[in-house]
Amino acid sequence: xxxxxxxxxxxxxxxxxxxxxxxxxxxxxxxxxxxxxxxxxxxxxxxxxxxxxxxxxxxxxxxxxxxxxxxxxxxxxxxxxxxxxxxxxxxxxxxxxxxxxxxxxxxxxxxxxxxxxxxxxxxxxxxxxxxxxxxxxxxxxxxxxxxxxxxxxxxxxxxxxxxxxxxxxxxxxxxxxxxxxxxxxxxxxxxxxxxxxxxxxxxxxxxxxxxxxxxxxxxxxxxxxxxxxxxxxxxxxxxxxxxxxxxxxxxxxxxxxxxxxxxxxxxxxxxxxxxxxxxxxxxxxxxxxxxxxxxxxxxxxxxxxxxxxxxxxxxxxxxxxxxxxxxxxxxxxxxxxxxxxxxxxxxxxxxxxxxxxxxxxxxx
Ligand SMILES: Cc1cc2nc3c(=O)[nH]c(=O)nc-3n(C[C@H](O)[C@H](O)[C@H](O)COP(=O)(O)OP(=O)(O)OC[C@H]3O[C@@H](n4cnc5c(N)ncnc54)[C@H](O)[C@@H]3O)c2cc1C
Numbered sequence: 001x002x003x004x005x006x007x008x009x010x011x012x013x014x015x016x017x018x019x020x021x022x023x024x025x026x027x028x029x030x031x032x033x034x035x036x037x038x039x040x041x042x043x044x045x046x047x048x049x050x051x052x053x054x055x056x057x058x059x060x061x062x063x064x065x066x067x068x069x070x071x072x073x074x075x076x077x078x079x080x081x082x083x084x085x086x087x088x089x090x091x092x093x094x095x096x097x098x099x100x101x102x103x104x105x106x107x108x109x110x111x112x113x114x115x116x117x118x119x120x121x122x123x124x125x126x127x128x129x130x131x132x133x134x135x136x137x138x139x140x141x142x143x144x145x146x147x148x149x150x151x152x153x154x155x156x157x158x159x160x161x162x163x164x165x166x167x168x169x170x171x172x173x174x175x176x177x178x179x180x181x182x183x184x185x186x187x188x189x190x191x192x193x194x195x196x197x198x199x200x201x202x203x204x205x206x207x208x209x210x211x212x213x214x215x216x217x218x219x220x221x222x223x224x225x226x227x228x229x230x231x232x233x234x235x236x237x238x239x240x241x242x243x244x245x246x247x248x249x250x251x252x253x254x255x256x257x258x259x260x261x262x263x264x265x266x267x268x269x270x271x272x273x274x275x276x277x278x279x280x281x282x283x284x285x286x287x288x289x290x291x292x293x294x295x296x297x298x299x300x301x302x303x304x305x306x307x308x309x310x311x312x313x314x315x316x317x318x319x320x321x322x323x324x325x326x327x328x329x330x331x332x333x334x335x336x337x338x339x340x341x342x343x344x345x346x347x348x349x350x351x352x353x354x355x356x357x358x359x360x361x362x363x364x
Contacts, residue, residue, distance in 0.1 A: 008086075050183075056165065062322060063163060126255060145234040147233075158219045165183075175311060180194060180210075201233065
């Protein structure tokens with residue numbers, strides 16, 4: 001996204017940009033979903049969108065129309081093909097497939113070492129993410145959004161293609177925050193994803209058994225084909241990612257802390273941050289000054305503190321949230337666009353004692 005934004009903006013015409021990735025980006029290694037009002041930048045390559053979402057809990061179920069929002073889905077491979085194609089059309093950008101082994105900021109320039117070569121740059125945007133840094137500190141809890149999803153095709157209609165299941169908490173929680181996420185593409189094809197917000201990942205078999213059980217018991221289907229699988233792990237933490245930035249090196253994407261700590265949603269945040277970054281680069285300031293903490297960071301921190309201390313509380317919190325607020329307000333809040341009155345409405349719909357205790361523990 002950033003390389004494309006730089007190539008697309010005449011302001012950077014006299015800059016030479018090298019985009020290095022160890023991978024050729026020729027596989028559909030992920031599916032991105034995000035909500036958005038009306039039309040957006042990615043509409044030409046969106047694979048499917050939904051105007052209604054389901055939320056389920058043990059004894060609560062709701063189906064919401066989400067207008068003016070839509071929940072949109074973009075296949076990774078469509079994004080890579082489209083964006084790499086654009087990037088190739090810019091004379092000042094080169095794509096190189098190589099493994100980066102070192103990035104050193106020498107103040108006046110940055111040295112980048114790859115397996116095969118060395119490069120010198122004035123500015124480097126680094127999206128190499130390393131979990132070990134997060135685990136070397138204890139100030140901020142580190143949870144993970146971890147999941148396995150199956151793209152399935154059934155022999156009879158089992159899905160309603162108009163409704164995406166945003167979170168289904170009716171499944172056994174086993175002391176964690178566990179939910180099923182279902183994206184139906186047609187009556188017979190869809191993605192069924194077993195997701196946790198927790199500190200520790202599971203054995204692969206446990207995710208797969210849960211998906212099998214859900215397809216059989218909840219979707220009432222026994223005859224189906226698995227077309228593809230996806231697997232992911234997104235950090236959920238308020239760790240200060242920007243501490244690693246220097247005058248000429250800025251960490252971006254998940255590595256820059258652009259994943260929303262409380263949800264793991266990163267894609268649209270990256271789109272917004274990329275626009276902010278392009279405007280910031282025109283001011284010619286040190287890259288280390290690009291970032292700021294705001295009140296949403298504190299809200300995320302409190303939620304993560306609660307879920308880290310007692311991971312079973314997630315179901316109750318998300319259930320209260322969806323009972324007390326419209327999905328439109330929840331999306332606005334997660335997009336960090338609400339006013340203080342709206343924040344209070346959202347927060348007061350959640351179990352207050354959990355958040356007051358977490359606030360008290362952070363303050364004292
Ligand atoms: C399966 C999956 C599904 C997701 N779904 C959603 C979703 O629905 N909505 C949402 O908002 N977010 C989602 N996310 C989270 C987030 O949007 C993605 O992880 C997103 O791809 C993050 O972008 P990024 O640029 O930080 O990292 P990446 O997209 O992972 O890009 C980093 C790049 O760096 C390259 N690289 C790494 N190390 C090196 C090295 N040493 N040298 C050279 N290249 C290197 C990698 O090959 C990769 O191409 C998902 C994540 C996963 C894994």
